[in-house]
Amino acid sequence: MLADASNFVHSVDSTFTIIVAICVFFLVLITALMILFVFKYNSKRNKKAENIHGSLPLEITWTVIPVILVLYMFYLGWTGYKQMTDAPKNSMIVDVYGQMWSWSYKYPNGVKSDTLFVPINKPVKLMLHSRDVDHSFYVPAFRIKKDVIPDRINTEWFLPKRLGSYDVFCAEYCGLRHSYMYSEVVVLSQDQYDKWMAGKLSDNDKE
């Protein structure tokens, strides 16, 4: 499920780990202080409360530190995203068609398929077309997702780095059988891929 299958996995997962670590730190801090105060200053132990109206240095501290941290987290997310937008020039371009409720693929040479076969270590750029309503082309193992919207061609790209087949889901609700809108990306070695493509082409010739 969480295989290191594309070039984005490392960056997304490490960003996730860093941000979750910061979040867990604050959650633990807040919760621990809350529980500590509730016990320590319980009315049974502490009969008389002290009216403390506030503290400007504290307010500044807990504004400035979070601001610095969120700017850092923003930067991580932004740089990770920038990689996802710039597909290499030599990418293989595949047209993806989403429709209620299935996916289909068309290769540059006109070959069509219901499963997306790609060669390993070659960048692939997907041109996303919808034939009806909004869908979203989501490959969790590759950490990519892009909405598929009628009358607009969105793109996404990836560099497959591990052989195997990976689930494709539709992530934008699209009606009755939205949750059955499964497909697969199969990453093949260059040899296997060429064989598959040749087989497809000869099938087409026979027809």
Added chain:
Amino acid sequence: MASETLSINHNGYHESYLEYQGKHKGIWGWLLTTDHKRIGVLYMISILSFFAVGVTLGFLIRLELLTPQGTIVGPQAYNEFFTVHGVIMIFLFIIPVISAIFGNFFLPILIGAKDVAFPRINLLSWYLYLTGGALVLLAIVLPGGAPDTGWTFYIPYSVRTSTNLIITLVAAFILGMSSILTGLNFISTIHRMRAEGMSWFKMPLFAWSLYATSWIQVIATPIVGITLVMVIVERVFHVGIFDPTLGGDPILYQHLFWIYSHPAVYIIILPAMGVISEIVPVFSQRTIFGYKFIAFSSIAIAVFGSLVWAHHMFSTGISDTAEFVFSLLTFLVAIPSAIKVFNWIATLYKGSILLEPPLLYALAFIFLFTIGGLTGIIQGAISLDIYLTDTYFIVAHFHYTMFGGTGFGFFAALHYWFPKMFGRQYNKKIAKIAFWFVFIGFNTLYFPMFILGWMGMPRRSYHYLPQFQPLHVLSTVGSWILITGLIIMFTNLFRSLLKGGKITKKNIWGGETLEWQIETPPTFENFEFEPKVFEAPYEYKQNEIEKEEVK
């Protein structure tokens, strides 16, 4: 709060608002009332009824998800379940719940007023709410079937579905009008009706939060109203606005929808934050830490929260500039919320803390809302949002902020103000037992969804792959624990209405704000004499509860 009552305008009403007989008697005394407290109670009854429907649908959704498919219903019914669950919970429960019930009941009292600025319009708001609610129910039962688009009504699917969508959109439109009128009423009330000496910075923080909320309601709600009308026009007259087959742009719909619906989450959360700002000082018996920072952070949330809507659209292919700006602003809007949380925690410091049911719920709010907020930060990072959006991670995040936040804020407010509203005390021990069921059930229900989302499971999915099942089973078990807790909680409250110990003390919790200085339950026009305010709220002299018991 130090205040003095001057004999200026003695109105002579000594009866509780529950017994007071005005022009209309009996049931008409309720249905035609313009008393803000009675309207608050009317809202309470109607909102809780819709909450029960929403919870039932949530229960059915979880039951269906116990197995990968076909547990109790087919996909069409499931899609209708989660759509109607969303519509009811958002438009009929969580948006109005705190402001319409406790805002109506307590805002005038907290600022020392007899009523809201426009009492008749206030009643009209409730009738609009009921009309909207009735239309939602009608959309479920009429032939054609309940809407199946999700509560976001995304175009183009919502132009194509054959279910009763138009009637649902009309309902949402009418509910929006109700919300706008309540907002206008509260803004006018706060500007015009404050008691003598009640300057802006002597206002209780709940009033501040309602003020910020009301402005968002008035400014943002018309946008969604117009948008929904445009969808209706598109469906009925085939005018191309959003539908690409008619030359429209579906992304435009998403922008317009979220320009309202993102600020709406602040309409939802701000009143709950106001409730927490009331409860934490009362049960710590000390003044609130950083009053002005909490007050201004509400305004900051209202302003910045209106400028982050497109973070719901990072995966739609909006421009890089838009991604950059909206992600940055999304991170920054977290700061005022963080400031509030830190100030609440600091308010516990050196207090004299009474762990009564309202404080338990308030502390749970802080914990759950912090998880909700922090997981929002995770999704503010664009590269992570691309991966996590439209998965169960969103479902978990959303329920932690909405239910863990505003839901628990509502339960806190309910346990805090209920005795004042009805003059009856509930069983505190049972209330605490209910709390633990609700708290544990909630986390068992929603926490597994974060993991499901990280594993890549898309939301709004009737069918799922086998690897997701164990966490779904856990989540469903959580829903049973949660519902058990809710049943205990509401049975306890309802029972106390009939059999609970009567309270006549004015100040059962030792609060310093004005509602604790008037009769329990309040009389017809709240104050026998016009109150005059000298000091900021939450200025505790000593342990007020002891003082009360000596009297």
